[in-house]
Amino acid sequence: MEGMKYLYELCERLPRCGPGDNKSTRRAFNTIPKPPKEPYILDIGCGTGMQAIELAKISNGKIIALDNYQGFLDILMKKAAKEGFDENIIPKKISMLEMDFAPGSFDIVWSEGALYFMGFQNGLRQCRQLLKDNGYLAVTELVYITPNPPTPVVQYLESEYPDIKDVKGRIDLIRNEGFHLLSNFTLPESSWLDNYYLPMEKELPRLIKKYQNNQVALGIFEFFQNEVDSYKKYSKYYGYEFFVMQKK
Ligand SMILES: C[S@@+](CC[C@H](N)C(=O)[O-])C[C@H]1O[C@@H](n2cnc3c(N)ncnc32)[C@H](O)[C@@H]1O
Secondary structure: OOOHHHHHHHHHOOOOOOOOOHHHHHHHHHOOOOOOOOOEEEEEOOOOOHHHHHHHHHHOOEEEEEEOOHHHHHHHHHHHHHOOOHHHEEEEEOOHHHOOOOOOOEEEEEEEOOHHHHOHHHHHHHHHHHEEEEEEEEEEEEEEOOOOOOHHHHHHHHHHOOOOEEHHHHHHHHHHOOEEEEEEEEOOHHHHHHHHHHHHHHHHHHHHHHOOOOHHHHHHHHHHHHHHHHHHHHOOOEEEEEEEEEEO
């Protein structure tokens, strides 16, 4: 996409590149009944890595932090070094569509706000293959959180993400794809606002000024401002759901 560099410039300045927070990462991890003592974890679409660093802190494991943008991985490793966890994290720049790990490599696969780039169903299948027997998968995914959302909400969301479903729709798919669901919960609104949309709203005016004659950049920033505005208007109808599951 032509505007990717502007998207990256915006996201590099934010605490994270999508909705989420450490408390939710920890809550999801704690629903894994018996994680191995030193689990081998893959974090798909890690971005600047808030959740990868949190996983390093709570799991005592090794984390492969995978993203297709080197700039995010560099920021992640700087942050990890600052917190003393860089030895636990191995950055890997590769597309999630071209992963080259052997089947059955990982104890845990993690992906916050990124599995949809593979398509949710395809993502479940790819992750299942990468997991050891009885391994765990934890993902967040955009869902409807109330029944019968109003038409403008459905129109908006389906134009952004045509495959969006409700929580039950995702749980049915998870079970059909050979997983046992361990837990699921909706991320609080603060996960959208505190680490993502509010810092984004602070950055946007500066970037809009910097690129005032660049229509591509302005288009990207307008897209994100619309996203923030829509969330503020419609947040009771949609959200991110954390799903933690075990390979059967
Ligand atoms: C919404 S962000 C989420 C980042 C992080 N997990 C978080 O919650 O802050 C999605 C991430 O997926 C990455 N991504 C997008 N397409 C990808 C692909 N094909 N392969 C690997 N990473 C990809 C982006 O660079 C970005 O870091």
